Amino acid sequence: MKSRRLITGLLFVSPWIVGFLIFTFYPIAASFYYSLCDYRVLSPPRFVGLANYSMLARDQYFWRSLLNTAFMFIELPIAVALGIGVAMLLNQAVKGLPFFRTVFYLPAIVPTVAVSMLWLWIFNPDLGLANAGLERLGLPRLGWLVDPTTSKPAFILMDLWGVGGGMIIYLAALQGVPQHLHEAAALDGAGPLQRVRHVTLPAISPVIFFMVVTGMIGLFQYFTQAWIMTNPRGGPEHSTLFYALYLFQNAFEYFKMGYACAMGWILFVLSLIATVLVFRTSARWVYYEEGR
Amino acid sequence: MTGARRITVGITYIALCLLSVLFAAPFVWMIATSLKVDRAVFTYPPEWIPRKPVQVSYAGKMRDLYTARLNGRTVKVAWLHETPEGVRAAVLDPEMRARKEIVVPSQSLRQEKRFFLRWGNYPRAIKSFPFLVYLRNSLIICIPVVLGTLISCTLAAYGFARLTWPGRDALFIFVLSTLMIPYIVTLLPMFLMFRAFGWIGTFLPLIAPAFFGNAFDIFLLRQFFRTLPAELSDAARIDGCNELSILWRIIVPLSRPALATVALMTFIWAWLDFMGPLVYLNDESMYTLALGLSAFLGRHAADWSGLMAAAAVVVMPIIILFFFAQRTFIKGIALTGMKG
Secondary structure, eight states, X not given: OHHXXXXXXXXXXXXXXXXXXXXXXXXXXXXXXXXTEEOOSSSOOEEOTTHHHHHHHTOHHHHHHHHHHHHHTTHHHHHHHHHHHHHHHHTTTOTTHHHHHHHHHGGGGSOHHHXXXXXXXXXXXXXXXXXXXXXXXXXXXXXXXXXXXXXXXHHHHHXXXXXXXXXXXXXXXXXXXXXXXXXHXXXXXXXXXXXXXXXXXXXXXXXXXXXXXXXXXXXXXXXXXHHHHSSSTTOGGGTTOOHHHHHHHHHHTSOOHHHHHHHHHHHHHHHHHHHHHHHHHHHHHOOOOTTO | OOHHHHHHHHHHHHHHHHHHHHHHHHHHHHHHHHTOXXXXXXXXXXXSSOEEEOEEEETTEEEEEEEEXXXXXXXXXXXXXXXXXXXXXXXXXXXXXXXEEEEEOGGGEEEOXXXXXXXXXXXXXXXXXXXXXXXXXXXXXXXXXXXXXXXHHHHHHHHHHTOOOTTHHHHHHHHHHGGGSOHHHHHHHHHHHHHHHTOTTSSHHHHGGGGGOOHHHHHHHHHHHHTSOHHHHHHHHHTTOOHHHHIIIIIHHHTHHHHHHHHHHHHHHHHHOOHHHHHHOOSGGGOOHHHHHHHHHHHOTTOHHHHHHHHHHHHHHHHHHHXXXXXXXXXXXXXXXOOO
């Protein structure tokens, strides 16, 4: 009986199991083997040991791309704070909620290619809206994407336009916070800020945790925007040569598959470490309801 | 309403209005640019309302119309050409007939413009890239991806939510942990594998994986299936139904909202995907809308009104979909936030 239940269960989840083996497990294992090979696609892989890894350690563009990607992590706390902030505003039982919700959410479902084209035009140094806005405020104009000091902040600014994707998830979480918790805290004499800190944020912390982890994974593979918007690819003085972009170039432009797979494996290990770190700290700031 | 509450509400509305102006501005700017004539596109400081310069015929040629202050009076003039002393212009009478030619400093001239929407940018943009072909390709990919995801994730979610078997919960946690593997790590071996299959340059690498489930949608459907009362399936089991028919006859009809959410989100995800088509498709006639749009960008680098019109055309289907299915969207998002 027990084994029959096991077989039925496994049959139902078998599409996933087969998919996992073909599209996740095999690629990761193969990627590790290729990372130890000199593999130029057209000729079969040749085992070279750790040569790719030691070459990467001496590759200045590898380090550059790692630092560029690390810089983008500034975006994570800003996006979380802005997303929660806007969601809290919308959670005040305001009139016209559907209108505001739509305005904030729509940018999140615009195709990245279209977003990139639009912001390329906004960041145009001569005619763009961004510089016109700065001038209107009496501030100096910036080079945005053509200046190595402002190219990454420009990407961050553009990404924050899409913060509505997170906002709408926080809003759903906020609407699930039981009203009696707020009332109890108010009776105990907690002010609005104290209630945010001690009631609202702990109550939605599982969702914040989920958003931080997925946001991190997303930033590790930052690619499309940089691929489309910076010309030459990688931007002025390699300031937007992000990790995934350099990996892609190694694989599909220089045909160094083994080298690119080594980069992939390093990214895999880095994202694993980052996820474990966030999980470790989560015991201190993520609260689950009693009885779970 | 107490005074303090009223102030909070006031501040909330002011903040919301300011923020919505900031968030809407790029959209409005995209639409405004897409309707401008070229000369209005290259105007600085930029203008929000599409206008085009008014022109008059003077000595058989079309000239731009300006207003000038002349001896304390405002007159209309036609711009002829620039000279070292200033702008040579023809003063016009109210019937727009030329009276005399003058030279005035350029700062004293103000260009006459009128409201004008150049709808022609849209057909021009659509005609300059094979829009319908790309649209068809996007649909050829999106529809089977949605179907495959629905079938495979429903089966797996049913196994995790409504059947009890040893090792189920441990395996489910394992499924969730695959969410944390960056896509780009598996991309290269997958490319090499599909190349060995001879699938590069076909839609198959973009479609086939959808039939094997994905952690996110399995999670979402499992959460929903768990909210349905267990008695429903128990009664059916006593009546001798097998699990597959319980799923098909009882669970699926009750789960339409959740399935609609998965279908919608999968469709949008496949519609937006850029890297997949970039890696697997190499013939331009097989490009998707997203990839075709980036190729269009490469060829029309400074044609901003055309680019914005093309971008608007690609964005529109998604926005229309959102307006028709807004409730499904919001429900589904609430579902992702569900705990357990």
